[in-house]
Amino acid sequence: MSHHARPTEAAARRPADPSAMSLDRRTLLQAGGWIVGASGLALAAGCTRTPSPSPTTGTTATAGGAATAPWAPPSEPMAFPEGFRWGAATSAFQVEGSTTADGRGPSIWDTFAALPGTIDGGATGDPAADHYRRWRSDLELMSSLGLGAYRFSVAWPRVQPTGSGAANARGLDFYKNLVDGLLERNIHPAVTLYHWDLPQPLQDAGGWPARDTAARFADYAAIVFDALGDRPADWFTINEPKTTAYVGYLYGSHAPGLTDPEAAVRAVHHQLLAHGLAVQAFRARRAADADAGIGIALNLQPVYAAIGAEAAATRADAVENRLFLDPVLRGEYPTDAIGKLAGQLRADPAALETAVHDGDLATIAAPCDHLGVQYYGVTAVDRSGGNVEMYPKSEASWQQVHAEGFYETLTRIRDDYPAIPLVVTENGIPDRGPDGTLADVERREYLRTHLQQAARAIDDGVDLRGYYAWSLLDNFEWARGYTQRWGLVHVDFDTQERIAKDSAAWYRSVIEANAVAPGE
Numbered sequence: 001m002s003h004h005a006r007p008t009e010a011a012a013r014r015p016a017d018p019s020a021m022s023l024d025r026r027t028l029l030q031a032g033g034w035i036v037g038a039s040g041l042a043l044a045a046g047c048t049r050t051p052s053p054s055p056t057t058g059t060t061a062t063a064g065g066a067a068t069a070p071w072a073p074p075s076e077p078m079a080f081p082e083g084f085r086w087g088a089a090t091s092a093f094q095v096e097g098s099t100t101a102d103g104r105g106p107s108i109w110d111t112f113a114a115l116p117g118t119i120d121g122g123a124t125g126d127p128a129a130d131h132y133r134r135w136r137s138d139l140e141l142m143s144s145l146g147l148g149a150y151r152f153s154v155a156w157p158r159v160q161p162t163g164s165g166a167a168n169a170r171g172l173d174f175y176k177n178l179v180d181g182l183l184e185r186n187i188h189p190a191v192t193l194y195h196w197d198l199p200q201p202l203q204d205a206g207g208w209p210a211r212d213t214a215a216r217f218a219d220y221a222a223i224v225f226d227a228l229g230d231r232p233a234d235w236f237t238i239n240e241p242k243t244t245a246y247v248g249y250l251y252g253s254h255a256p257g258l259t260d261p262e263a264a265v266r267a268v269h270h271q272l273l274a275h276g277l278a279v280q281a282f283r284a285r286r287a288a289d290a291d292a293g294i295g296i297a298l299n300l301q302p303v304y305a306a307i308g309a310e311a312a313a314t315r316a317d318a319v320e321n322r323l324f325l326d327p328v329l330r331g332e333y334p335t336d337a338i339g340k341l342a343g344q345l346r347a348d349p350a351a352l353e354t355a356v357h358d359g360d361l362a363t364i365a366a367p368c369d370h371l372g373v374q375y376y377g378v379t380a381v382d383r384s385g386g387n388v389e390m391y392p393k394s395e396a397s398w399q400q401v402h403a404e405g406f407y408e409t410l411t412r413i414r415d416d417y418p419a420i421p422l423v424v425t426e427n428g429i430p431d432r433g434p435d436g437t438l439a440d441v442e443r444r445e446y447l448r449t450h451l452q453q454a455a456r457a458i459d460d461g462v463d464l465r466g467y468y469a470w471s472l473l474d475n476f477e478w479a480r481g482y483t484q485r486w487g488l489v490h491v492d493f494d495t496q497e498r499i500a501k502d503s504a505a506w507y508r509s510v511i512e513a514n515a516v517a518p519g520e
């Protein structure tokens with residue numbers, strides 16, 4: 001398909017596509033700067049959100065044409081509310097290793113990684129960070145970092161090795177022990193049910209484009225809810241359904257490696273349906289006042305427009321954000337996400353219309369207790385909907401770093417989807433270079449500037465309850481294998497030695513103070 005159909009962060013996760021249309025910073029400078037597109041819509045509609053400073057001129061232009069001063073952090077530390085949860089996150093396939101231990105079945109990522117050329121360095125999910133065997137010492141590590149919360153995911157193929165049928169007790173025991181170990185150390189568990197490791201037999205039966213996968217997920221979720229009983233925890237159903245649908249089923253650079261636009265659309269709907277069914281299963285088991293809540297974890301970002309690209313940016317915003325937020329929080333799909341126009345997801349809109357059955361949207365919109373927000377950076381598009389680079393990139397080619405975009409994302413949810421408490425379930429940056437560094441000043445600055453924006457958003461009325469840095473450990477970074485290091489803690493993948501990076505000590509001081517101090 002045309003590169004015009006790939007305006008998104010998800011698209012940017014593809015291997016470099018030399019045909020992709022993009023304007024570099026110089027071109028944009030010559031064009032005279034840019035305007036805030038989709039994230040500025042509320043401004044055009046009269047909302048008072050403060051837009052980001054223009055990266056070229058130091059002034060700000062918005063869709064409404066107004067200019068405001070850039071935001072400067074205060075010179076005093078910015079405090080967080082009492083009881084704010086401070087954590088770090090991982091996911092099962094990225095850290096556990098031991099992919100055949102104790103009856104675990106194969107997942108789509110085992111299959112995909114085994115194919116030649118899919119993963120940098122030919123890496124697989126073994127040994128990852130060997131967390132399946134080292135979980136006890138990793139708990140001690142979390143305590144030593146001062147973490148008050150830990151977000152991890154349950155591997156579906158450990159719990160149901162073929163994706164359906166009886167539970168595998170040994171797999172469940174691992175997570176029961178992990179949760180009990182966290183609670184013993186006063187570390188609050190945040191449990192994600194699905195972080196991309198679909199049991200391979202379910203993919204063989206059609207994967208997420210098949211409706212039955214949602215029903216299988218509900219069965220699996222019920223098994224995990226029953227096994228972990230009434231232990232206090234925050235629950236998240238599906239991690240980044242956007243990445244699975246677009247990168248896994250449309251661009252083919254994640255498992256299962258397909259390039260089928262209509263399959264991607266159906267994968268969106270069936271993951272959201274799976275989320276709603278799991279919420280219903282949760283409600284059927286938990287008293288409303290239990291010390292546990294449930295929601296979904298969505299990766300979101302502002303979409304900025306290059307000159308003249310407002311319409312494309314609005315549609316790209318539907319693809320990136322509203323296609324997920326609207327059904328979950330409003331019970332409706334946006335009408336501008338899918339089609340042939342610039343910025344849209346280039347698929348037949350009928351793929352969604354036929355996938356949605358009566359009652360699905362009510363199920364998807366089952367009331368949640370919180371929304372997980374995963375923020376890494378911003379997206380920007382030109383008139384054709386192609387990606388443009390507006391802000392400096394990290395080592396991850398898809399990540400344009402812009403801390404104010406975090407504030408815009410949080411306050412946009414406050415305005416457009418009120419009344420849902422928020423938890424930042426991922427936020428972070430990789431080290432420079434495949435070997436990484438312990439003196440990770442760049443990560444510390446990224447975290448500091450983003451936490452300042454989080455504190456600013458809270459001051460402006462955003463109901464933000466917690467923050468999880470991505471990631472606790474260096475780990476298996478999907479198609480990048482072990483060449484991209486996202487951890488607060490360095491992992492030597494030969495010896496499995498863990499060494500806290502400088503950012504981990506800094507993060508500990510933030511947690512202790514419950515406040516983020518200004519930079520030096």
Ligand code: IFM
Binds near residue numbers: 091094477
């Ligand atoms: O490592 C991933 C994670 O699994 C999902 N969110 C983005 C992270 C960095 O790419």
